[in-house]
Amino acid sequence: MREVTVRVNGAPRTGSVEARKTLADFLRDDLDLTGTHIGCEHGVCGACTVIVDGRAVRSCLMLAVQAAGSEITTIEGLATAQPQPTSPDRPPGAGLGTLQQAMWDSHSFQCGFCTPGFVMQATAYLDAHPDAGEQEIREALSGNICRCTGYQSIIDGVLLAAQRSREA
């Protein structure tokens, strides 16, 4: 067992893990951050995507011990960014970031299981490519699998977020 300390969503977190434990399992089981989901555990579906030191990473393909000293952002870490103005028919208390709000407005998701992976991958991609067009966004998200939506509503959410960020 090894001690590993990581900064997750801005706070230092420590756990005691076997070397073989993946970052995904560490986040979910040891740190109780169950927003990161596990869809395949062999690096194809993207549901486990988190941001490590500014880059989108598949957390099922990293060992927890490898994340020592890194800055990690999970889906839980986005929720507190930039609260949006409320509106009459919007439930109170949802402090969503620009991308999340745009995805809500675009009906991007259905069952929600793939959602955290898409949100994190799209966040990393838009940060680096704020002016990306539809085809580039499709390619950038082609490593995240969704079984419910046929992707169009997700792409619409990302495009809307990009547009709103440019206008802001």
Added chain:
Amino acid sequence: MPVKLPYVEYEAPTTMAEAVDLLAEHQDEASVLAGGQSLIPLMALRLARPAVLIDINGLSELVGVSVTDGTVAIGAMTREYVAEDSATVGDTVPLLAAALPLIGHDAIRSRGTIGGSLAHADPAAELPAVALALDAEFVVRSRAGERVIPAADWFEGYLATSRRPDEILAEVRFPAAGPGTGVAFLEVARRHGDFAIVGLAVSLTLADGVISDARLAFAGVSDVPIRAAAAEDFLSGERPSAELFAEAARRATAGLDPPADLNGSSEYRKQVAATLVRRGLQAAADNAYERQ
């Protein structure tokens, strides 16, 4: 159907000296962990069960791109996304720059490394074909010292290289592309980002409209990447034309005996390989004119 890694001992050396000592001690009981994008899923599926993982992500001396006298040295632990974003790589090894965006997806390239991919040597991957096409050199280090292995001697079999169990791949050296060179990397894959069913790395150098150097290497047609030497010889000294490229395609694929799998029969792969040669040579020729 396992998905959790089996028990493994873990070492994270911070210097090359430490790393090669560990490998000398553990030999083939150890696996070197670089980007992990190939090794970790193999372990999760319990198809690979090393006794020890030697994590070399702490070896910062293995990171970086440098150019000396027409040789581009890329440290083995250089992340694929870093190489992809590197203007130096784009200018000096355009074939590598063409192949990198086709490797998996953005998140894979966040962790995957140039050295890791080449040491893993999946014959359907992009980088082995690029390295073979360019006659790259593989610099391995052990306690005993350093060896430099040419690409032609590096790929020995399916997921097998001539790296000895006590050696670490430290650096890969590529020749810088000369004037008049055009490149293309084409692949047929089931989906964007998948491994190639068949892939082709092409480099063509033209001087006064005549092909002075032609390099073609296939991914996905054997248990190792394959140079299309007969086609290369045929192209040398000729002027580009559709007929020339069609004949080159015949010569490039005549001797192939590709594997059959869920994605297609051996015959299918040969057909696709021929198509890629025709299209790849045209794309490389076009690229040569653009780069002039």
Added chain:
Amino acid sequence: MTQIAAERYTGASIKRSEDPRILTGSGRYVDDLKLPGMLHAAFVRSPLAHGRVLAVDVSAARALPGVVLVLTGADLEAVTVPGQDPLFAMMGGGGPAPEYTLLATDKVRFVGDPVAIVVAESRYLAEDGCDLVEVDYEDLPPVVSAAFALDPGSPPLFANLGDNIIGPHKRSEFGDVAGTFAAADQVAEYHIDVHRHQNVPMEGRGCVASFDPDSGLMTVYAATQSVHITKMGVATRLGMSPDTVRVLAGDIGGSFGLKIGASREELAAAAASRALGRPVKWVEDRGENLAASGQAREESFDVRIAVSNDGDLLGLDAAMVLDNGAYPVMGTMVPAIIEGMFPGPYKFAALGFESTAVATNKASYIAYRGPWASETFVRERVIDLLAKDLGLDPLEIRLRNIAPRTDPPFMMITGRPLVGVTAKESLERVAQMVDIPAFRRRQAAERARGRYLGIGMATFIEAAPGPRSPEAGSGPMGMEFMRLTLEYDGVVTLFTGQMPHGQSHQTTLAQIAADEFGVPFSQVRVVVGDTDVVPFGLTGGSRSATMTGGVALHGARQLKAKVLDFASLLFEASAQDLEITDGQVQVRGDPDSAVPVGEIAQQAASGQFDGDVDTSFEVEASFDGGEGGWSGGSHCAIVEVDTETGIVTVERYVAAEDCGALINPSVVEGQIRGGIAQGIGAVLLERSAYDADGNFQSATFMDYLLPTACDIPRIEIEHLQTVPLDADVNFRGVGEGGMIIAPPTVVNAIEDALAPFGVRIYEQHLPPARILELIAEADAG
């Protein structure tokens, strides 16, 4: 038609109430659950397709530190009740019932068949324990093809059945089949194969079973399409009284028919929990999901179609063989549904249909979105093939043969009235959306340049819920139940047995109830997922739009009537003069009289009223579907085929849909697009592959390929003006239609693209290598 009271929400793309938690990672899926003392299970599974189990040695596994319990198939037989899969038990169809044990005892019958359960402190340790279990198998010859399974010489999978016929041959005839075929100008014959593929939700199966030894109560936290069916399954097989079993479900990561009842693994986990008195979590991994959770659609059809020289479709006669896999779940029920739906919206005068289902050494044939989809695939494929053979246009032959909308309605030869069907309108609309003549000009120009584009269309109807049955007098889909209450805080609560796993019920049902009752959308709460509080229900069969939307509408209306009856005492006005608007009860037209509906509820709860005043603001509503109705539509795809590599690109996809009145257009369109994506996936990418020895070859996402954002184009959807049949409830189901109609749409387009090569397509799975084979075969033949 009576309008819903104040249609502020119904028909609008109201943002989902599910999304704030989904988008912030606060959803609660079964694998997120942690209970004190919880353990983790993993399964030892058969590496053989068919074998005898000679010995199971779990001693080394039991001795591994961290492993708490190992149960073999024999151990589980001692503590469970023998039985069948819950879905098969519910709807079995009366055919042969094979006898087999919960986990394998004497035999294994497919690669992945569970043999033992290992329970440990972590999933890592449980898998370590599985590595240490030694099983001695004797290989048996595998039965991997339906053809071999039909052969009486094939080794029987089940000792209590003499052979591998699990759905005995049955034939039905409607109309004068022999006469129609004898008199027809032409009879064409085709053999069509549909390949094995599967649901693959992003979340697999799983549960946390928690037995409390003090109370004797079993709580199962499940991922399921029906908490009550899961409860029945657990209670039955564990021999527990149903009132000692409670099933809870939170968020569910998709299902598409997979998660109905309780799987053998979940039952084993529950038995383990009971043995230990501690919670046991089992969540399947992707390999298990692909290899062992079940697959679908592996069917073959010999079809004859009788036609006049002018293209009148007269009769259909089909013989179907269904590959049921080893353990029966849904497969044996599918042929009857296919038979009923085969004529589609067309005027066939005669139908002959026969079927046989066989057992093979593969994973079970389970319900997968539109389980009867092959009827549309085969029919729409055959119509296209026939059109080519006769030199007729595929759109014209369809328009010619669509049943007219008459009064009384045209009867399908298989017995149901084609009431309110807009198939003709949908075909015409989708043709307009595409501008076929312009496409044909473009196609010709591109062919001259060596590029092969194709266009394909198909039409379908779906009994979602289907029409009211005139003879039976019953509704189309049984009954749907809902309990509705008005709480003292003014919140209207709907308790439903629906179990949303992407369908957005917490939003759509609230839209309907809010409109009907008169409260803001945010003042309606939808409660799902607890057998202690919700009525029986199942999310499946595209029933919820009509059945649950309808019971919500009528239930809200009944609840409102109760509230206004009571309020009339407080307002000293008659109930007819009162209304509920924006959460306030008021005298019509007098906003100054408004009182929040919560205060009315508080008054009712105050106990001040005598016994004959109804103060219970609770309604137990039921709904039989009303007049019901058909859903349906026509789809059209434009594809390009790279004839040198076989890669197919779907360039454009359009749909003209009639799913009745829309509750939430964005939700409807999301369902349609998701289904279409699965259909495109089935044709171009997805196959559950077994080799000749029954080894499963698609056990990772590198082999079972799902479509990505680069594979599915923008899908254009137009909603047709529907024919309302019911005074109030004209929502129709849309969950399955996309998956039913997309495969023939895309295959028809591919065949059209390859027309210059003379290619004819008699199958559904067209990976690149197969495309080149088809071209080569047509060239050679």
